[in-house]
Amino acid sequence: MTHDPVLCLASASPRRRDLLASIGVAVEVRPVDIDETPRPEEPARDYVVRLAREKALAGARLTPLPTLGSDTAVVRDGEILGKPANREQAAAMLRSLSGRCHEVLTGVAVTGPAGVLAACVTTRVFMREIQEAELAAYWASGEPADKAGGYAIQGLAAVFVEHIEGSHSAVVGLPLFETADLLARQGVPLWNLA
Numbered sequence: 001m002t003h004d005p006v007l008c009l010a011s012a013s014p015r016r017r018d019l020l021a022s023i024g025v026a027v028e029v030r031p032v033d034i035d036e037t038p039r040p041e042e043p044a045r046d047y048v049v050r051l052a053r054e055k056a057l058a059g060a061r062l063t064p065l066p067t068l069g070s071d072t073a074v075v076r077d078g079e080i081l082g083k084p085a086n087r088e089q090a091a092a093m094l095r096s097l098s099g100r101c102h103e104v105l106t107g108v109a110v111t112g113p114a115g116v117l118a119a120c121v122t123t124r125v126f127m128r129e130i131q132e133a134e135l136a137a138y139w140a141s142g143e144p145a146d147k148a149g150g151y152a153i154q155g156l157a158a159v160f161v162e163h164i165e166g167s168h169s170a171v172v173g174l175p176l177f178e179t180a181d182l183l184a185r186q187g188v189p190l191w192n193l194a
């Protein structure tokens with residue numbers, strides 16, 4: 001059975017739609033196009049929250065529904081790694097994450113009767129050492145291309161991740177615990193499963 005949407009999702013990410021569906025939130029999808037350039041010296045936390053808010057506000061202009069925007073950034077030694085543009089960039093990113101810990105920051109913002117509410121979740125990801133042959137094979141899989149930091153913890157790259165401290169769903173693109181709290185505060189019903 002399909003449900004009427006209770007939330008507008010201002011995102012092109014199928015992962016965010018699937019994560020919201022997993023907690024029983026039916027969405028209307030409205031991808032928005034905003035400038036994702038970090039400001040000079042902008043801390044990663046400020047960056048992901050700013051983008052989440054901008055995406056949510058841009059989406060909210062297109063619908064009467066409460067609207068969610070989100071942004072995920074991979075941060076290594078304070079530097080934000082975006083999505084790799086090509087094989088060389090993807091390999092360089094993963095090489096720089098190999099055998100060490102980095103952070104994934106996800107900002108989420110929801111518009112609604114309470115105004116714009118936002119949260120940011122930081123997760124530490126510990127990767128084992130990655131071999132050169134694995135880098136080539138991983139790029140060939142097609143998985144890294146549209147992912148921040150050039151990997152997907154929910155996909156083939158799971159074999160590189162020893163453990164995490166924080167939120168798995170946040171690394172995939174949306175921290176479900178914090179998102180549920182924001183949705184509740186905006187009066188959006190959860191668990192619409194029947």
Ligand SMILES: Cc1cn([C@H]2C[C@H](O)[C@@H](COP(=O)(O)OP(=O)(O)OP(=O)(O)O)O2)c(=O)[nH]c1=O
Nearest residue numbers: 011012013071072147148151152153171172173
């Ligand atoms: C680190 C990591 C990122 N990602 C994804 C989450 C995000 O979709 C993407 C980061 O890019 P974002 O700019 O956060 O999102 P997006 O471009 O996919 O979608 P939109 O801006 O329209 O909302 O990387 C994974 O799927 N798995 C991972 O392990």
